[in-house]
């Protein structure tokens with residue numbers, strides 16, 4: 282392609298003839314003058330076709346919104362009284378010399394220039410590649426990139442390394458329902474997609490990495506409930522030789538700096554973040570992710586708080602006990618003996634800490650049980666039989682018998698944090714290719730049927 286000038290850089294080319302390339306944002310026909318607003322990934326600019334450039338004028342007349350074109354033109358400064366101060370290229374205009382159509386566009390099924398809030402979400406998700414052209418979503422994903430980059434740098438500067446963990450893993454009774462992937466090579470057996478990298482990150486601590494993080498995709502096959510996605514992104518981290526205070530302090534610092542550097546117009550209500558116990562949160566707010574904002578009308582107020590001292594166990598629906606957060610958590614120091622003796626079960630508190638923001642849980646973690654005996658006790662309290670514990674978690678118990686350091690970590694719900702920072706009502710607005718509440722990808726039409734041959738290969742027979 283001819284040397285292309287990015288639209289955001291046009292101000293450096295006043296008086297020159299340049300070539301820009303992008304999409305026709307809008308065409309306004311004033312008879313003699315045809316205005317073409319051009320858009321590329323870096324911004325917008327107004328171009329004008331004058332009748333004296335006959336060929337260019339005719340070509341501009343043919344253009345329609347969303348066509349992809351290359352425009353050669355002269356960058357003219359606008360006369361003083363025509364300058365639009367608040368716009369990126371408000372001080373200039375392009376006088377079109379020639380137009381080259383790179384690709385035409387059908388009339389788009391949805392308007393891509395407005396904020397899209399008045400368009401039905403199904404059609405937005407079906408034509409997501411068009412929906413993503415709108416400035417609001419472009420901005421959401423660009424801020425997301427900025428934040429991810431900030432976190433990567435912050436953690437790298439603090440001695441963390443980023444490690445990927447597998448997507449094809451083992452099904453374990455760990456909380457939610459697993460997404461299963463049938464094995465072709467071992468028919469009748471299944472992988473599970475990870476609900477979180479919890480076990481792998483702990484095993485990385487056993488392996489001696491000491492400080493790990495990852496932007497991890499987590500898959501949970503849950504029923505439609507509120508603003509959930511079957512797959513979502515966590516900022517996941519784990520640290521060795523730390524206690525609860527260390528993990529909380531580091532994460533608090535990261536959250537504060539992240540807001541200050543990437544969303545400076547936001548105001549954090551209180552630093553250090555206030556803390557309350559689970560019992561206090563339930564008593565004073567009736568939930569464990571309290572909205573402590575002093576002014577709920579202020580869209581730029583961020584009220585972070587920590588909730589600690591959760592009960593380790595709760596009564597399970599089917600009777601017996603289940604964990605409230607994470608079976609791998611350690612009990613609080615003063616309750617470790619109760620855990621080992623399997624007594625006062627209801628009163629055992631965990632080292633779990635959750636961070637809430639404006640009424641949403643945006644992260645949670647704990648110090649872990651690195652003692653294999655204590656971990657076994659957790660599963661025994663929940664009524665797991667010895668052979669089941671071995672089959673499901675034997676690899677963890679084995680690993681912990683080879684010199685596991687004390688460790689702990691946390692995971693943030695990155696999508697939720699992004700939605701709050703962008704004042705978006707749901708996480709679909711900050712995920713590039715989101716699914717519907719029913720877990721459908723309307724653009725790809727997934728889930729979908731597969732061929733009978735594929736099923737045969739997997740040894741699967743569908744019962745209708």
Ligand code: ASP
Nearest residue numbers: 477479646647690691692
């Ligand atoms: N793996 C946990 C979760 O997904 C977070 C953690 O404890 O680090 O909720």
